Every structure is written in structure tokens, then in C-alpha cells.
Amino acid sequence: xxxxxxxxxxxxxxxxxxxxxxxxxxxxxxxxxxxxxxxxxxxxxxxxxxxxxxxxxxxxxxxxxxxxxxxxxxxxxxxxxxxxxxxxxxxxxxxxxxxxxxxxxxxxxxxxxxxxxxxxxxxxxxxxxxxxxxxxxxxxxxxxxxxxxxxxxxxxxxxxxxxxxxxxxxxxxxxxxxxxxxxxxxxxxxxxxxxxxxxxxxxxxxxxxxxxxxxxxxxxxxxxxxxxxxxxxxxxxxxxxxxxxxxxxxxxxxxxxxxxxxxxxxxxxxxxxxxxxxxxxxxxxxxxxxxxxxxxxxxxxxxxxxxxxxxxxxxxxxxxxxxxxxxxxxxxxxxxxxxxxxxxxxxxxxxxxxxxxxxxxxxxxxxxxxxxxxxxxxxxxxxxxxxxxxxxxxxxxxxxxxxxxxxxxxxxxxxxxxxxxxxxxxxxxxxxxxxxxxxxxxxxxxxxxxxxxxxxxxxxxxxxxxxxxxxxxxxxx
Numbered sequence: 001x002x003x004x005x006x007x008x009x010x011x012x013x014x015x016x017x018x019x020x021x022x023x024x025x026x027x028x029x030x031x032x033x034x035x036x037x038x039x040x041x042x043x044x045x046x047x048x049x050x051x052x053x054x055x056x057x058x059x060x061x062x063x064x065x066x067x068x069x070x071x072x073x074x075x076x077x078x079x080x081x082x083x084x085x086x087x088x089x090x091x092x093x094x095x096x097x098x099x100x101x102x103x104x105x106x107x108x109x110x111x112x113x114x115x116x117x118x119x120x121x122x123x124x125x126x127x128x129x130x131x132x133x134x135x136x137x138x139x140x141x142x143x144x145x146x147x148x149x150x151x152x153x154x155x156x157x158x159x160x161x162x163x164x165x166x167x168x169x170x171x172x173x174x175x176x177x178x179x180x181x182x183x184x185x186x187x188x189x190x191x192x193x194x195x196x197x198x199x200x201x202x203x204x205x206x207x208x209x210x211x212x213x214x215x216x217x218x219x220x221x222x223x224x225x226x227x228x229x230x231x232x233x234x235x236x237x238x239x240x241x242x243x244x245x246x247x248x249x250x251x252x253x254x255x256x257x258x259x260x261x262x263x264x265x266x267x268x269x270x271x272x273x274x275x276x277x278x279x280x281x282x283x284x285x286x287x288x289x290x291x292x293x294x295x296x297x298x299x300x301x302x303x304x305x306x307x308x309x310x311x312x313x314x315x316x317x318x319x320x321x322x323x324x325x326x327x328x329x330x331x332x333x334x335x336x337x338x339x340x341x342x343x344x345x346x347x348x349x350x351x352x353x354x355x356x357x358x359x360x361x362x363x364x365x366x367x368x369x370x371x372x373x374x375x376x377x378x379x380x381x382x383x384x385x386x387x388x389x390x391x392x393x394x395x396x397x398x399x400x401x402x403x404x405x406x407x408x409x410x411x412x413x414x415x416x417x418x419x420x421x422x423x424x425x426x427x428x429x430x431x432x433x434x435x436x437x438x439x440x441x442x443x444x445x446x447x448x449x450x451x452x453x454x455x456x457x458x459x460x461x462x463x464x465x466x467x468x469x470x471x472x473x474x475x476x477x
Contacts, residue, residue: 016306017237018081018140018207018409018450021092023222024074024133025099025373026122029110036110036117039073045106046075046099046119060430063094064405064415074133075099075121080411081432081450084307085234085315087406089226089393094402096123096373103374123222124371125179126169132183135222137233139215139240140207140450150243151199151215156252156274157239157291158198158219159261160284163270164322165232167221168340170367173359174266175347177340179221181265198258206432208448215240219261224371224380226392227318227337234315237307238295247298250290253277260284268340270326285326292319336390342383343370410452417458420465435461 027046029037037045047057047069058068064080077095082088103119110117126132141150166178176182198219205212217236223229242249254260255275263272270285295316302309322338325331331341347363354362372378383389405415417435421428427438435458436444445457 016083016451017240018083019088019233019237020079020081020138021088021233022076022078022134022136022138023092023095023123024070024076024135026120026124026127026133026371027073027075028120028122029106029115029117030120031117036115042106042119043069043073043075045109046102048109049102049105060414060418061098062404062415062418063091063402064411064418065091065095066432067095067098070133072131072133080405080414081409082406082411083408083451085230085237085311086307086393086397087401087408088233089229090397090401091406092229093226093393093398096121097398097402100373100375118377121373122368122371123224123373124167124169124368125183125222132180134180134183134218135220137217137220137236139217139237140205141213141215141240142244143205143209143211143213145213145244152253152257153243153249154239155198155257156254156287157236158217159254159257160264160270160287161219161232161235162221162261162265163268163284163288163326164235164319165221165223165228165338166265166340167223167228167371168343170347170358170363173357175268175344175358176265177268178265180219181261198261207450212450221339222371223339224378225337225339225342225389227390228339230392231315231318231322231338234307234312235291235295235319238298238312238315239291241302242294242298245298247294249294252282252287252290268326268344269329270323285323288319289323292316292323295319336388342380342389343367346370346379346383408453410447410450412453413447413455413458416462417465420462424465426465437461437465 027039027042028035029042050059050067051057059066061067066078068076070076077099079088079091079095082091099121103121106119107117110119125134162178162181168175168177169179171182199215199217202216203213205214220232223232253276255277260272260274264284267284270283270288272284273281274284274287275281299309299312299316302312318334318337322334325334331345335341335345347366350366351358351360351363354360356362366379369379371380375381380389384391405411414430414435418430421437429436429438433448434444434446436442443461445455445461447455447458
């Protein structure tokens with residue numbers, strides 16, 4: 001969320017905002033194309049080193065992110081709190097890195113148990129049986145905002161956002177541009193799995209509830225492409241900023257937002273007609289064009305905080321190029337940057353070469369392999385190495401993100417506490433807000449401000465843990 005304005009500066013806007021992404025992965029183990037274990041069994045092997053070290057399958061990692069086994073045997077990675085788009089991308093990609101290291105250990109354990117097989121982690125949103133698992137975006141917003149009305153203003157943008165950053169998939173004999181579009185049934189709701197809304201309003205700010213709310217967006221696709229991820233988060237961030245600032249945005253209140261989302265997914269031309277509340281109509285592409293134009297105007301006055309304006313200019317440029325490509329139906333200018341465009345181009349090449357229809361099993365296999373996160377085996381990463389998929393960040397930045405927490409949010413304090421507590425062998429607990437030492441005397445520090453990077457109580461706690469570690473080392477023979 002934007003930091004609150006100083007007294008007497010009610011109209012000021014502070015675009016520095018805390019964000020996070022939660023990604024659920026599909027998991028499987030194969031040998032010679034045959035399944036060798038159930039997802040539940042694979043997950044147990046995957047998390048065996050985690051449980052052995054931490055006695056839990058739900059932990060915070062050294063980079064202050066959360067790693068855990070979610071319902072349905074889905075490994076999940078929730079990034080540490082980030083305050084810029086590229087930083088968030090680095091931590092999202094670090095989750096792939098961390099889980100792939102666990103997957104290689106799982107393969108060694110399988111081999112030791114006489115079960116040869118390759119472990120697959122799939123960063124997609126729908127399995128072969130049609131079951132969906134998500135990637136959820138979190139944006140901290142002001143408590144003063146009424147989330148339901150704020151959400152309704154966002155809905156026209158969110159249901160059409162799939163045009164610019166969908167992951168694409170083959171479904172029922174056709175190519176659609178989004179995997180999650182078919183899995184959501186409400187616009188704004190407190191439900192999560194029962195009806196799957198576009199925006200979840202469950203009130204869990206993970207911070208000072210008097211100041212903050214967390215806007216939980218669950219409609220987006222998981223992205224393999226770095227530019228697609230940057231565009232997904234960056235465009236949403238710009239729209240939130242404009243709404244909070246009262247910036248001039250076109251009004252596209254829809255009669256029934258959710259009724260159009262699947263039509264848009266099936267129409268890569270963006271010409272799907274959407275009924276507006278005032279009785280007129282517009283198209284999905286027109287909503288995106290008008291929102292993009294407003295974002296370009298916003299950049300002229302946007303304070304250069306949080307995600308730098310130079311980076312936002314890259315996002316707005318990519319956004320405009322994707323919309324131009326959709327309008328002209330010429331995707332040559334973005335076919336290395338946008339997931340659904342990259343994937344459709346690849347699948348079309350195979351479809352034409354094989355002389356088959358969209359429902360051919362080979363295309364389904366390629367579709368799935370695109371989302372394999374193994375850096376050497378995964379099809380997307382093969383394309384990336386060949387220069388057929390563009391980069392936004394670097395391998396070095398992702399490696400650093402896997403090893404250490406963000407230094408610009410309270411995640412830095414969580415990371416330092418975890419390092420000290422684990423080095424001292426101290427009985428401890430952490431969550432997004434709290435740091436707790438359980439023995440000899442329980443002590444808890446609450447970090448209600450997610451922008452916090454220094455805190456005297458946390459420093460004292462870390463100092464005590466360091467003293468404990470020193471005393472233990474001094475007592476060793």
C-alpha cells in the first residue's frame with residue numbers, strides 16, 4: 001500500500017507499496033512417461049529435507065519467504081514482502097529455484113529407495129483432470145478504502161487483463177489465452193475455493209489493521225515469462241495507484257463482470273462485446289486501451305517512488321505494444337515477451353507440422369511441458385536459452401533473492417531473526433507479523449508496519465540470540 005500522507009498533505013500520493021505473490025505448483029513423478037507415484041507421495045519426498053531440518057512442512061526460508069505444502073498436495077511458495085515490480089519478480093523466480101533444488105534431492109531419495117523417476121514441478125494453473133490451483137497477488141491498500149467498491153472499479157481491468165498477460169492453454173479443442181478465467185465464478189467475495197472470486201475480500205492485512213488492508217487477487221495466471229509477470233503486476237499496480245489518487249480513469253462499470261471472463265479468454269482479438277451498466281457496450285480491447293492511456297498520463301505526474309518510473313515506463317511501453325499487436329493481429333513485436341503469444345506460436349508450429357487439430361494429445365503434452373520449471377528440461381527455459389523468450393531480470397539477481405531477504409521491507413528483519421535463531425538452535429516461531437522466541441522465557445515482537453527495516457526490539461532479540469550462540473560455542477570442549 002502507499003505510505004500514508006503526512007499531516008496537511010491529504011492529496012499527496014506515495015506509490016511505494018508492499019506486494020507479494022503466492023504460487024501453487026503442480027507436482028508429479030514420471031519414469032519413461034509413466035506415473036510412478038501419486039502427487040501426495042511425491043510431495044512427501046519433496047518436503048522430506050524440509051521436515052528433517054525444521055520438523056514442519058510449513059516454514060519461512062532464509063530469504064524470509066514462506067514455503068509450505070498446501071491443500072491438495074500442492075507445493076506453495078509465498079514471496080517475502082517486496083516494494084517494486086522487479087524485486088517481486090526476482091523473489092517469485094527464487095521460489096522456482098528453491099523448489100527445484102528440493103526436487104533434485106527428492107529424485108536422489110527416490111533412487112535410494114529403488115524408485116527411479118524424474119520429479120516435475122509445474123508452474124501452471126490446471127492439471128490434466130481440470131483441477132485448478134492458483135497464483136495469488138497481494139497488494140496492500142489503505143484501510144480507508146472500501147474494498148468492495150474499490151474492487152468493482154478494478155473489475156473491468158482485471159477481467160480484460162488476461163489479454164496482456166495470460167499464460168494460455170489448449171482447452172476443449174481450442175486455444176484460450178488464460179488458464180484461470182474458467183475457474184472463477186464471482187467478482188468480489190470473501191470466499192476462496194468455493195466460488196473463487198476475482199478479488200478475495202477476506203480481511204487479513206498481515207499488518208496494522210487500523211491502517212492497512214490486503215487486496216487479494218486470485219484471477220491471474222502463473223507466468224513463466226518474466227516480461228509477462230512484470231506486465232501483470234506492474235499494470236495492476238498502476239491502476240491501484242490511479243484509483244487511490246483519484247486520478248481520472250474512464251468509467252467502465254459492467255452489468256455483469258463475471259459473465260464475460262470466459263468469452264474474453266476464447267477471443268484473442270479482444271473484440272468481445274461487454275455490456276456496461278449504463279446500457280451501452282464496449283470491447284475488452286477498448287477497456288485495456290483506455291486504461292493504458294490513463295496509465296501513460298499518470299506516469300507524467302507519478303512520484304518516482306517504489307517501482308521506479310523508468311521501470312514503469314518499460315511496463316507501459318510493453319503494455320501498449322501488446323494492445324497494438326492484438327488490434328493489428330500481428331504479434332511479431334511481442335512474441336518473445338507474452339506467455340500466451342509465445343505458447344500459441346509454438347503450438348501452432350507443431351500443429352501445422354503434424355497436420356492435426358487443437359485436441360491432439362501431442363499439443364497437450366507440449367502445453368504442459370512449457371510450464372516445467374526444471375531449468376534444463378523445461379520447454380519454456382529451452383526457448384529462453386535459444387533467445388525465443390525475452391528476459392526482464394538476471395540469473396544473478398534471482399540467485400541473490402533465493403539466498404537473502406529483500407532489504408527494503410520488514411522481510412529484512414525476519415530474515416536476520418531467522419538466521420540468528422537457527423544459528424543459536426533456539427526454539428522459535430515466525431509468521432508474517434510476529435517473531436517469537438519460546439524459551440527460556442517466551443518473547444514476541446510484532447512488526448505491524450510492513451515498511452519497517454529497523455526496530456530496536458528486534459535488534460535486542462537478535463542480540464540475545466547471538467549471546468546464546470556465543471555461550472553455547474564457549475561451552476563446547
